[in-house]
Amino acid sequence: xxxxxxxxxxxxxxxxxxxxxxxxxxxxxxxxxxxxxxxxxxxxxxxxxxxxxxxxxxxxxxxxxxxxxxxxxxxxxxxxxxxxxxxxxxxxxxxxxxxxxxxxxxxxxxxxxxxxxxxxxxxxxxxxxxxxxxxxxxxxxxxxxxxxxxxxxxxxxxxxxxxxxxxxxxxxxxxxxxxxxxxxxxxxxxxxxxxxxxxxxxxxxxxxxxxxxxxxxxxxxxxxxxxxxxxxxxxxxxxxxxxxxxxxxxxxxxxxxxxxxxxxxxxxxxxxxxxxxxxxxxxxxxxxxxxxxxxxxxxxxxxxxxxxxxxxxxxxxxxxxxxxxxxxxxxxx
Numbered sequence: 001x002x003x004x005x006x007x008x009x010x011x012x013x014x015x016x017x018x019x020x021x022x023x024x025x026x027x028x029x030x031x032x033x034x035x036x037x038x039x040x041x042x043x044x045x046x047x048x049x050x051x052x053x054x055x056x057x058x059x060x061x062x063x064x065x066x067x068x069x070x071x072x073x074x075x076x077x078x079x080x081x082x083x084x085x086x087x088x089x090x091x092x093x094x095x096x097x098x099x100x101x102x103x104x105x106x107x108x109x110x111x112x113x114x115x116x117x118x119x120x121x122x123x124x125x126x127x128x129x130x131x132x133x134x135x136x137x138x139x140x141x142x143x144x145x146x147x148x149x150x151x152x153x154x155x156x157x158x159x160x161x162x163x164x165x166x167x168x169x170x171x172x173x174x175x176x177x178x179x180x181x182x183x184x185x186x187x188x189x190x191x192x193x194x195x196x197x198x199x200x201x202x203x204x205x206x207x208x209x210x211x212x213x214x215x216x217x218x219x220x221x222x223x224x225x226x227x228x229x230x231x232x233x234x235x236x237x238x239x240x241x242x243x244x245x246x247x248x249x250x251x252x253x254x255x256x257x258x259x260x261x262x263x264x265x266x267x268x269x270x271x272x273x274x275x276x277x278x279x280x281x282x283x284x285x286x287x288x289x290x291x292x293x294x295x296x297x298x299x300x301x302x303x304x305x306x307x308x309x310x311x312x313x314x315x316x317x318x319x320x321x322x323x324x325x326x327x328x329x330x331x332x333x
Contacts, residue, residue, distance in 0.1 A: 012038045014196050017240030026234050038142050041084035046122045050079035050113050059110030059193030059207035060102025066264040067249035069193035069207055070099035073302050074162045087138045096170050098294055105130040110205035117155050119148030149314040150211030152188050154304035168297035176223045183252050183261050188214045193249035194241030208238045218321045224289045228282035242267045255304035259297050265290040278327040280319030
């Protein structure tokens with residue numbers, strides 16, 4: 001396990017991100033990259049991108065310090081950037097969403113704008129300014145593009161007016177039940193919220209996409225999830241935050257029903273383990289132990305349909321937990 005060593009030099013990265021960049025041998029290069037690509041504003045391309053989106057992925061932190069990830073949808077145009085330093089978000093408060101508890105004025109927020117039908121995505125973090133229950137503004141802290149790796153192609157459609165809520169009530173689960181295990185075990189996509197407390201006293205929230213072959217998230221008998229971390233942009237936003245404070249929130253969407261499974265709990269980065277060598281394409285692992293679990297049937301007014309060739313080409317060189325278990329069994333025989 002890598003340790004966090006604070007640095008006195010001004011850096012675009014916090015201590016958790018730096019620790020993993022050092023472990024990967026890329027810290028010097030990433031200092032230059034970070035200063036170039038982590039912007040305190042939205043470029044014109046991204047200002048035009050957000051109004052196209054029918055949904056946004058959000059990361060918030062509730063009053064207990066727990067991270068939550070969620071998906072919120074509205075008709076395209078609900079996101080607008082009146083100037084490069086601001087994103088307006090037209091979304092009403094939604095008490096049944098546990099992430100809503102971290103959407104008050106002054107709260108930190110992480111945002112991921114992603115088009116599943118084009119594999120385009122943009123990350124943003126900042127601070128909420130709220131004057132009422134129907135919308136809020138985000139003061140941009142950092143904004144940057146992400147590559148299309150590991151995103152599965154899906155086309156969207158609305159099945160109801162997004163202002164109309166779901167008929168079913170949320171269910172609080174004491175532990176992962178059989179349905180939740182099936183949802184996670186079959187998933188090829190989920191989103192993860194994390195955050196870090198910076199040395200300047202500010203909180204920085206983040207939400208990221210994770211994709212793999214169906215079943216790339218292993219659900220242990222004890223309810224702990226194990227996730228392979230594939231080659232990426234070396235920013236280590238998610239894993240750096242986990243290294244910094246050990247908190248994470250996950251959301252799994254059922255793209256055919258609009259159901260959401262939201263979990264918050266404790267996470268750890270694994271840099272050395274037998275499973276790491278056995279899982280093809282994994283550069284490291286991370287584990288997540290849920291403490292609070294909420295299932296929200298029909299939470300989204302959207303449905304998605306997979307393309308005939310929906311799987312990301314980047315996944316061709318990655319394995320599965322079944323293959324990893326066979327390799328482990330063979331090495332111990």
